[in-house]
Amino acid sequence: MAEVTFRDFAAAIMRGDGEAAGAVLQPLLGLSPDGARAAAQHFQAQSAAQGPAFMGKAMGLRTAVAGGSDAEIAALLRDCFGLADAPLATAVAALRRPPS
Numbered sequence: 001m002a003e004v005t006f007r008d009f010a011a012a013i014m015r016g017d018g019e020a021a022g023a024v025l026q027p028l029l030g031l032s033p034d035g036a037r038a039a040a041q042h043f044q045a046q047s048a049a050q051g052p053a054f055m056g057k058a059m060g061l062r063t064a065v066a067g068g069s070d071a072e073i074a075a076l077l078r079d080c081f082g083l084a085d086a087p088l089a090t091a092v093a094a095l096r097r098p099p100s
Contacts, residue, residue: 042082
């Protein structure tokens with residue numbers, strides 16, 4: 001199976017397919033199926049509520065992963081995906097893992 005990317009996540013969100021979006025987040029962020037589904041739902045809700053400003057924040061995740069601190073990444077994951085505690089730490093670690 002091909003590796004999924006945040007582009008796949010964005011496509012699922014744009015289609016309004018929360019199940020597919022959650023399925024993409026699961027390997028990207030190292031989340032459980034339920035955790036990934038909840039994160040995708042949080043993202044959809046925040047995107048609908050905040051509009052383009054939210055998408056700008058979400059796109060900042062790439063920059064944070066490329067050169068930011070773990071705290072910056074964690075803040076964006078918290079805001080964009082509603083992650084906290086162990087799932088948040090797992091997601092930060094997953095994003096810091098070098099590509100295989």
